[in-house]
Amino acid sequence: MSEGVDATTSVVEYLTELRRSLAGAVLAPADPGYESARRCFNALIDQRPAVIVRCLGADDVGTAFDFARVHALPVAVRGGGHNPAGHCVCEGGLVIDLSLMRKVEVDGDARVARAEGGATWLDFDTATQAFGLVTPGGVVGSTGVAGLTLGGGIGHLTAQHGLTCDNLTGAQIVTPDGTVVRANGDENPELLWGLRGGGGNFGVATRLEFRLHPVERVVGGRLTFAGGGVLEALRVYRDVVARAPRDLSCEAVLSVNESLTPELLVAPCYTGADGDPTELRALRSLTGLVEDGVRAHSFLAQQHVFNPAYGVDRNYWKGHFVRELPDELLDALLQRMVELGRPPGQILIESLHGAPKDTDPATAAVGFHDAAFNISAMASWLDPALDDRLIEWARATAAAIEPWSVSGGGYVNYMQADEPIERVRTAFGDRSFERLQALKTRYDPKNVLRRNQNIPPR
Numbered sequence: 001m002s003e004g005v006d007a008t009t010s011v012v013e014y015l016t017e018l019r020r021s022l023a024g025a026v027l028a029p030a031d032p033g034y035e036s037a038r039r040c041f042n043a044l045i046d047q048r049p050a051v052i053v054r055c056l057g058a059d060d061v062g063t064a065f066d067f068a069r070v071h072a073l074p075v076a077v078r079g080g081g082h083n084p085a086g087h088c089v090c091e092g093g094l095v096i097d098l099s100l101m102r103k104v105e106v107d108g109d110a111r112v113a114r115a116e117g118g119a120t121w122l123d124f125d126t127a128t129q130a131f132g133l134v135t136p137g138g139v140v141g142s143t144g145v146a147g148l149t150l151g152g153g154i155g156h157l158t159a160q161h162g163l164t165c166d167n168l169t170g171a172q173i174v175t176p177d178g179t180v181v182r183a184n185g186d187e188n189p190e191l192l193w194g195l196r197g198g199g200g201n202f203g204v205a206t207r208l209e210f211r212l213h214p215v216e217r218v219v220g221g222r223l224t225f226a227g228g229g230v231l232e233a234l235r236v237y238r239d240v241v242a243r244a245p246r247d248l249s250c251e252a253v254l255s256v257n258e259s260l261t262p263e264l265l266v267a268p269c270y271t272g273a274d275g276d277p278t279e280l281r282a283l284r285s286l287t288g289l290v291e292d293g294v295r296a297h298s299f300l301a302q303q304h305v306f307n308p309a310y311g312v313d314r315n316y317w318k319g320h321f322v323r324e325l326p327d328e329l330l331d332a333l334l335q336r337m338v339e340l341g342r343p344p345g346q347i348l349i350e351s352l353h354g355a356p357k358d359t360d361p362a363t364a365a366v367g368f369h370d371a372a373f374n375i376s377a378m379a380s381w382l383d384p385a386l387d388d389r390l391i392e393w394a395r396a397t398a399a400a401i402e403p404w405s406v407s408g409g410g411y412v413n414y415m416q417a418d419e420p421i422e423r424v425r426t427a428f429g430d431r432s433f434e435r436l437q438a439l440k441t442r443y444d445p446k447n448v449l450r451r452n453q454n455i456p457p458r
């Protein structure tokens, strides 16, 4: 049987049997809930799977893989549904949907959390904050813990505690042949290395284990700069993070507001003892500041600084890790925003100072510990008639950043589905990519898991 839509008709006849063999649920195109279950964060992706399997555990994942194999269906894996490439869904295939598997267990004394494969950051942070603990995760609560971690993980606590994947201490995965494999420092350490950045290439993670750190209250929120003050604020932002201590993480978002004026949002997250951090005074005293929303608040409140709507905008993202942020590049970024000339859409600047630099890069597959910043052009829009123009804007903006790129590869978590394999390879570097290919050959030799930033088997 060929892959895709043609398979749908015959598959439907077998769904009763599949339903009986699962603890979880099955959604077919005619079922209530199917339409919302197939929706991605990125409204540009509109695909109709033949069947969505809502798993309740590792056994269900194995059953779903069996069904896909028997019916020659392509497979997609859904965690939080946020991947901008829309890899959580596939046309005419089978989706292994983990959205019912969201339990997070915390051992406060051992400072360890165990999350099921479909947990979101809101699930995770809520559970760990009950113990005054965190792991550095993503900045939007509805994003999936597994998807984000397996691709790296940059957020409000990166300077303090490193990339999310650097805090991953163990995992349980189900490989496409149904085998349950554990990875930790003692068992399959090479797989653990690969899971720290290599994405969902090797199996479906049904459990992930993280190291936790004490953090409850932070000084955070947003600083908004507009108009003529934006360029100066960008320069000061760069200088502040360049000399920032490890207790200050800071992201910046360049955009154009409703009055078509350039705007810069700076989102600091400070965990030190100072109630009015010296490092932030340079930014808070600038004349271009139009709104100062920085205050002491809970870490959970910090996790609501960014709250984009799910499944509304069409999105196309492209960017680079850069080694520096010179004035020339800042000028170019501002110029690209003026060129865009309309909201929404933004350029995200994530600083990678602090703890990522203390991590031994040999412990993880991700290839960007050494970068200074991750800069991403994020086009977003509503009207399909704008598709070509805005995709082209994101591509041209990434091209303007490229001369400062560390390697030419970008962040796999932000990549679209049209990125060529060379760019995925470059994101890891040749040596790590070959190690990842060896893992792929071992755990998924038939490349069943290819709806991702794919690492093909050898």
Ligand SMILES: Cc1cc2nc3c(=O)[nH]c(=O)nc-3n(C[C@H](O)[C@H](O)[C@H](O)COP(=O)(O)OP(=O)(O)OC[C@H]3O[C@@H](n4cnc5c(N)ncnc54)[C@H](O)[C@@H]3O)c2cc1C
Residues within 6 Å of the ligand: 041, 076, 077, 078, 079, 080, 081, 082, 083, 084, 086, 087, 088, 098, 117, 118, 137, 138, 139, 140, 142, 143, 144, 145, 146, 147, 148, 149, 150, 151, 152, 153, 154, 155, 199, 200, 201, 203, 204, 205, 206, 308, 413, 414, 451, 452
């Ligand atoms: C609004 C928004 C905010 C974001 N914020 C951040 C951020 O702050 N920091 C950051 O680093 N990234 C961020 N990202 C990017 C995000 O990390 C990636 O898009 C990630 O892939 C999303 O994971 P997900 O589970 O939500 O997505 P999904 O689309 O459900 O999954 C994406 C892919 O991850 C893999 N996957 C997911 N779950 C599993 C699993 N249990 N086992 C095996 N493979 C799995 C699969 O290959 C799947 O196709 C953001 C994205 C969006 C849209």
